[in-house]
Amino acid sequence: MAPEPPGGPPTLERVAAVAGVSRSTVSRVVNGSPKVAPAAVEAVHRAIEDLGYVPNRAARILASRRTQSIALVIPENTARFFADPFFATVVQGIAMYLADTDYTLSLLIAAEKDAEKTRRYLQAGNVDGALVLSHHSDDRSYVQLAKSIPVVFGGRPMSAEGSDAYYVDVDNVAAASDATHRLVARGRRRIATIAGPADMSAGLDRAEGWRRALEEAGMPTDLIEHGDFSPAGGEAAMRRLLERDPAIDGLFVASSLMASGALNVLRGTGRIVPRDLGLVTFDNDYAAQSSSPPLTTVEQPTVELGRRMVDVLLQRIAGHAVPIITVMPTRVIERGTE
């Protein structure tokens, strides 16, 4: 029986003593080194079990210079971030995937005031890599950061031009175009869009997809208003659109949250979807499913996208070659509102 010496959790040294081997051997066993005698492995395992030994993370990191932890950098505007099911689900994918590995996730709120602080923390060797879920165009410093540690972006970073920023995204242009085409196919003649912010690639790309679809159909592309991906933003944009042209009969909304806001306005004016106006949106989340009516929408594999981000990052940390750009598939969920 090992006595219970005081002084905190059991150390590797204690395990070594109990197992009757050296610390090095214990370390090897713990790290799964192949070259250890079966008998020793056995003894060490038993000692570990008996003592309830768990390696000290800090010591390990210090000695190995590998932190086994990655940072998840999220925009300072945490409120809107977590309120958006898209981000929430991506985070979910990240967290779930990581739970199966030996990596730890550090949540890092990017203080926009001094992105410098965040960057320094990351560069100081406190993490093995970083995942950046960027809201705004202000991602230059992270693209920069990518030169010193592995970074993977969720969604194409705005400042990605020419840089070799790794990112995982969907094809927003194609998806938005597809969605808009469906409005055209339904015979909608005056098709508007509530686009996302002009400083986010998802905002720009989805607007671009809408534009292309209309151009292909020989329709005007003047009816565009930007929102901020929030219900309130959608409401305001909808009002502006109706003011500009009350005869709108088709609408592509770049996010379901904005769509729900838009729906409120439409309802207020007595318009019925899809009778008076066809509506297609983005994200098959709660908002699209539970609105009345439930909306035809572009579904993104959000959880999987998060998983993939982690996957790419870990591969890079391990030094393996991986694609710089990973494009995940989308699909339209038909609910008859187009």
Add this chain to the structure above:
Amino acid sequence: MAPEPPGGPPTLERVAAVAGVSRSTVSRVVNGSPKVAPAAVEAVHRAIEDLGYVPNRAARILASRRTQSIALVIPENTARFFADPFFATVVQGIAMYLADTDYTLSLLIAAEKDAEKTRRYLQAGNVDGALVLSHHSDDRSYVQLAKSIPVVFGGRPMSAEGSDAYYVDVDNVAAASDATHRLVARGRRRIATIAGPADMSAGLDRAEGWRRALEEAGMPTDLIEHGDFSPAGGEAAMRRLLERDPAIDGLFVASSLMASGALNVLRGTGRIVPRDLGLVTFDNDYAAQSSSPPLTTVEQPTVELGRRMVDVLLQRIAGHAVPIITVMPTRVIERGTE
């Protein structure tokens, strides 16, 4: 000019050299020790600035035996967790508050299979404390954990009986009772409830509040069905309730997500809220605000609740005395659906 010696980020040692002082002095300055000569402080700061020095976290932790990091333990069922605005917002509060401190947040997914693994990690001294956002009644092991490191629960843990588990919560019984009273006051005569899971204190307590309100009004408390706080669960529960008594004219739903599901069912049967049925729910989130109609609901200060959890935890880590139980206020947001 300090040359640029290779070999990774600048160390404290290098700062000391540049500043012309000893490592101890640098350490003192970095940690804000009061007993340092102004001149030395000045020199060290300049050197730190020049070198872009950032302390190595692992080394610091190892030497000080303080990790400056806390764990956020969330249930394995990450999907539902992040999909619920309540949890998302609490996490937001936690993350935001922590961003202002020197603490780091580690997301820890509690593998229900072996809670042992999670517990060991926490007990191995890898964090200074833990926040537990519990979904299920399976929180015994964390209440247990609280004996070795500071733990603060979000919401009263089910196994809190007799234990001195620290937690931050709202008064669910009172809030639910208040909400239900409003249905009674509106003249509703057949009042049902869609309660939360019976293995969560929020589920139990809100049902209890509903029960009390009805008892005080001399009304029967037979119409109760449980859901799992998800829209789908709300739908199913609503169906069961209508089957049991189609004459229901009042309903208290323990969460807005379930309410949205219930609304779908009601709509399907042609019932109009609040004309045919009064509805009051819990959580003033997106679901309650953007449903049609927007719902009268109990608002919880979710962000603040998260902040408070952190606050209590950090106080405890610092060794200060803090209340075991913190009850945050709620208020009813009137939207006329009662």
Add this chain to the structure above:
DNA sequence: TTGTAAGCGTTATCAA
């Protein structure tokens, strides 16, 4: 007020 020196619990190098 400052510096010296002994750890903190691992990993990693090198002999054995």
Add this chain to the structure above:
DNA sequence: TTGATAACGCTTACAA
């Protein structure tokens, strides 16, 4: 295959 032993970068008595 194993074991000494020197890092890893910082904190912290203890001395000066």
